[in-house]
Structures are given as C-alpha cells and as structure tokens.
Amino acid sequence: MLFYANPWTATYIQAKGDVIADLHEDMAAEQKARATYENLIKLTDDADIKEVLKFLREREVVHYQRFGEALMDVQDHLCK
Numbered sequence: 001m002l003f004y005a006n007p008w009t010a011t012y013i014q015a016k017g018d019v020i021a022d023l024h025e026d027m028a029a030e031q032k033a034r035a036t037y038e039n040l041i042k043l044t045d046d047a048d049i050k051e052v053l054k055f056l057r058e059r060e061v062v063h064y065q066r067f068g069e070a071l072m073d074v075q076d077h078l079c080k
C-alpha cells in the first residue's frame with residue numbers, strides 16, 4: 001500500500017461562505033484548468049491524448065458557463 005500521498009483535509013475546500021465570492025473562485029478555477037489542458041495539448045503529438053485533453057478542456061468550459069449562469073441567478077435573486 002502506498003503512503004506517500006497527502007491525506008485529504010478540509011483545507012482543500014476553498015469556500016468562503018459568500019456565495020458570490022465562491023462562484024467567482026469556482027469560475028477562476030475552471031479557467032485555470034482550461035488553460036492547463038490547452039498547454040498540455042500543445043505539449044503532445046499523440047492524437048489520442050489530444051482528444052482526451054480536448055474533451056476535458058471542453059468540460060471545463062461548460063463548468064465555467066454553468067457557474068456563470070449560477071452567479072447571474074444569485075445576483076438577480078439578491079437584487080430583489
């Protein structure tokens with residue numbers, strides 16, 4: 001059994017308790033992940049790996065869009 005990994009702790013959760021701030025952080029994390037996948041795509045010549053990375057990149061784009069929609073819904077609700 002491998003024991004060299006870091007155990008999970010609650011410090012991995014980036015929630016601040018402010019839904020608007022949390023959604024902005026979520027959106028930023030999705031953009032960082034998208035950029036990481038784009039950089040990895042540029043580093044490989046393997047077509048199969050590129051396809052997987054493109055799928056993962058697109059998933060981050062969708063997540064970003066959904067968080068953006070959630071942010072607009074929350075802001076609309078708070079302005080009522």
